[in-house]
Each structure stands twice: as C-alpha cells, then as structure tokens.
Amino acid sequence: MAAPPSVTASTPAAAPAAADRAGNGGPLLALLAAPAAMGVSGPTLALPQAAHGLAVSSASASWLMTAYGIGMAVGTPLLTAAGGRRGPAGTVRAGAALLVLGAALALTAPNLPLAVAGRALEAAGAAGLNVAAFQLADRDRTGRAPGLVAIGSAMAGAGGLFVGAAVAGALGGSLGGSLGWRATLVLPLLSLLVLKPVLRLAGRAVPEDGPGRGPRPRTAALPLPLDVLRDPGFRTAAGLVLALSTVNFALLYAAPRRAAALTGWTDVETGAAASVASLLGAALSWPLIRAAPGLGAHRVRLLLAAGSLTAVALASFPPWAAMVLAGQAASSLVTAGGQGLLTGAATGRLPETRHGTAISLFNLAFLLGVAAGPALAEALTGAGPGPGPGP
Known part of the structure; x- marks a missing residue:
C-alpha cells in the first residue's frame, strides 16, 4: 500500500517542519x-x-x-x-x-x-x-x-x-x-x-493534493510487503520488539502471582503493587530514550535485550516479592523505551513512502507479543490470567 506521504515532490523543505x-x-x-x-x-x-x-x-x-x-x-x-x-x-x-x-x-x-x-x-x-x-x-x-x-x-x-x-x-x-x-x-x-x-x-x-501542491508520491501496491520484510533494519527492530513484548506480558501475568505466593497479598493488593512497579518502569524509560542518540543503535539494542533478560531472572529466581516486582519494573522500562526507540529503527532504512507499512507491521509484532506472553507464562509456570479476582 502507499504509506502516508508527509511531503510532496515540490516541497522538500516541508520535512523538517512536519517533523517538528x-x-x-x-x-x-x-x-x-x-x-x-x-x-x-x-x-x-x-x-x-x-x-x-x-x-x-x-x-x-x-x-x-x-x-x-x-x-x-x-x-x-x-x-x-x-x-x-x-x-x-x-x-x-x-x-x-x-x-x-x-x-x-x-x-x-x-x-x-x-x-x-x-x-x-x-x-x-x-x-x-x-x-x-x-x-x-x-x-x-x-x-x-x-x-x-x-x-x-x-x-x-x-x-x-x-x-x-x-x-x-x-x-x-x-x-x-x-x-x-x-x-x-x-x-x-x-x-x-x-x-x-x-x-x-x-x-x-x-x-492533501490541491492547487499549488505537487502530486502525492505513489508506489505500486505489493501483494505482500516484501520490501519491508526484507529490510535488515526492520527485521531486527521487529524481532526485538516481539521478544521484549512477549517477556513483558508474560511477566505482567506471572510475576504478580509469584509475588502473591511469596507474601500472601490479596488480589487487589497484588494488583496495586504490580501496577506501581510497571508505572515506575515505564516512567524510568524516558532517560533511556533521551540518552539513546548518544549511545548508538547497537548499544541500545544490547541494553534492551540485556534488560529484558535481567527482568526474567529477577522475577523468576529470588525468593523476595520486592525483587519479583523489580523484574516486572525492569521489563516495563525496556519495553516502553524499546517500543519508542525501535519504531525509528524499523523505518530508518526504508523510503518514506513505506514508513506507514513498516510501522503497521512493527506494531503487529508488538501485539503478537501481547498475545503470546500470557500463553507462554501459563505454559511454563501454570500461571492463570493475572492478578485479577478469582472465579
């Protein structure tokens, strides 16, 4: 499909203004x-x-x-x-x-x-x-x-x-x-x-097309977005965000149950603690996003992957609820930061006319993790649907 053009051929200077x-x-x-x-x-x-x-x-x-x-x-x-x-x-x-x-x-x-x-x-x-x-x-x-x-x-x-x-x-x-x-x-x-x-x-x-504006750039429709899927930058970004999302939503379901088992908290108390942990992790992702341009793409990817693995270790092994929730917070941090940073990486090597398709597929990869994470957690640990109330 033709992705959303932000500039016309006759107005190349419009790109910085649109970006701003x-x-x-x-x-x-x-x-x-x-x-x-x-x-x-x-x-x-x-x-x-x-x-x-x-x-x-x-x-x-x-x-x-x-x-x-x-x-x-x-x-x-x-x-x-x-x-x-x-x-x-x-x-x-x-x-x-x-x-x-x-x-x-x-x-x-x-x-x-x-x-x-x-x-x-x-x-x-x-x-x-x-x-x-x-x-x-x-x-x-x-x-x-x-x-x-x-x-x-x-x-x-x-x-x-x-x-x-x-x-x-x-x-x-x-x-x-x-x-x-x-x-x-x-x-x-x-x-x-x-x-x-x-x-x-x-x-x-x-x-929009109109008087004084050049025609919108068009691209031939492809049966499948093969040009996007073949791009190494897109594949790396989409694969990493799928992994981050899967881990994050697996922990979102399994970590609160483990914390409850360790403490005897009620479902509401567990949900409160888990939500605070996720909120804190999401808020702390902003410094990572600000520092990312100076770190470079390769280091950012390594940090995201390492952070997700650390989150799994913290949530799975220590016998303390605080560490379990720290793992959930760490996963929230790298997932929130990674989704934002990797969006640019997914489109950075593609022509602008393909950015819309790339972003759609990138977000689909994230959503597949949303669906796969809880199922994976249940398969590995027998966790139920999360910290909500029981039947």
Whole structure:
C-alpha cells in the first residue's frame, strides 16, 4: 500500500517542519494512543460483575479480555490499509468510527457473544488510533515523540487496572449494577477527547493534493510487503520488539502471582503493587530514550535485550516479592523505551513512502507479543490470567 506521504515532490523543505510539528505533538499523540492500552487491563477487576450481569461463568467472561487482544492484532494491519490512501488522518477517522461502534455494542449487548463482538470492534478501532499515533510521531527523528507515545501507552496499561476498578465502583449502583462493569469495557473511548486536535495535527503533517501542491508520491501496491520484510533494519527492530513484548506480558501475568505466593497479598493488593512497579518502569524509560542518540543503535539494542533478560531472572529466581516486582519494573522500562526507540529503527532504512507499512507491521509484532506472553507464562509456570479476582 502507499504509506502516508508527509511531503510532496515540490516541497522538500516541508520535512523538517512536519517533523517538528510531530515532535511537539508527542504528548497529544500519547493521549490518543494511551486509552487503547487501558482497554487491555481496565476490565480485569470487573470481570466477576460482568460474568454475573451476562449470566455466564468467570472463565467465559474472560473472552471479553481475549477478544480485545485479538481485535487489536487484526485491526492494526486492516486499519492501516483502510486509511492508507489518506494518511494518518484517514486511519484516525476509520479507527474512531470503529471504536464508537464497538463501544456502543459493548455497552448495550444483552449477552456475551454480542459483548465480545463489541470489544473486538472497539479494539480494532483503538488499534487504528494507536497506529496513527506512531505514524505521526515517526516524523520526529529524535525518537522522542514515539517514545512519549510508548511511555504513555505503557503507563495507561499499568494504571488501567485501577481506573477500571474506580469506574466500576463509582458506577456500580447505576442501571441495576450493570453500568459499572460495562463502563470498564469502553475506556478506550477516552481517545476521542483529543480527536479534533489530532486531526488538525495530521492535516498539517500530511498535505492533501490541491492547487499549488505537487502530486502525492505513489508506489505500486505489493501483494505482500516484501520490501519491508526484507529490510535488515526492520527485521531486527521487529524481532526485538516481539521478544521484549512477549517477556513483558508474560511477566505482567506471572510475576504478580509469584509475588502473591511469596507474601500472601490479596488480589487487589497484588494488583496495586504490580501496577506501581510497571508505572515506575515505564516512567524510568524516558532517560533511556533521551540518552539513546548518544549511545548508538547497537548499544541500545544490547541494553534492551540485556534488560529484558535481567527482568526474567529477577522475577523468576529470588525468593523476595520486592525483587519479583523489580523484574516486572525492569521489563516495563525496556519495553516502553524499546517500543519508542525501535519504531525509528524499523523505518530508518526504508523510503518514506513505506514508513506507514513498516510501522503497521512493527506494531503487529508488538501485539503478537501481547498475545503470546500470557500463553507462554501459563505454559511454563501454570500461571492463570493475572492478578485479577478469582472465579
């Protein structure tokens, strides 16, 4: 597909200005992408209420979580392709439309299958907004704007557990007790609060054809993005972010259970401690992002890989809960920092017209880790679905 062009052939000087605007919009883009991550963890503590409200078992209600992950993985390439001809602005509009449609279905569904369908649609839309955020942030060649997006997503994912619990508690008495748990299913709607300013940013960064402007650069459509997949820089970045993501989400599920087993904490206490650890790790990734240009790409990759291996060792072997949570924090640090830094590495050797495709595939690699991590943790340790409440 034709990736989002940010400049025209007749205005090459526009590139630095577009990059500056995207860089300055880093916090805004983080606010666009963060609620998508909140949708992953937000409903966790409300699943028993959802199971009761939908008259299903807690195990069946967990499909509300599974469907979201599947929706994001499927929505990432589909929403990028759907909005590709209009650049990031088209992806934002398509993502917002699916998000609203899916949320409306999740809020009103009378049974589990329809609620699951709503969550999948909502997740596909949220994935589109996430991709658009990284597409716009990619114009900041310092890597700081992608870093802010990644940090914002990591912090929202870690904090979503408590946002969801607070929402469920505050609204639990409304509409016969169903509004509370239903509201936790639609936390990604918070992205719509910044929709208008993001569309303005996308419109400035991606000029439309018109009087006085040169034609948009086009590339021939490929059945498969083989040019991107063959690029060594992309393969290295995507492979590393897949590994970092898999480890991070495996620890997100397994580390809290190990900490609870070592301490006897309740599920809520364990979730609180685990969220604080993940939030701290995500916040501490910012110094790594700032230092990365001076370290060089090779050293950064080594640091990320070493940090992830250290996180596994800390979470798996020491018999102290503090060390287990330190491992989770370390994994959050390298994953949040790595997602931002490796976005630039994934596109750096490719022509600009292929950046959109590369970013889409890069984010898909990350989402595959989101899905694979918990399954791997369960296979290796017998860990359950995480620190949320039991059946």
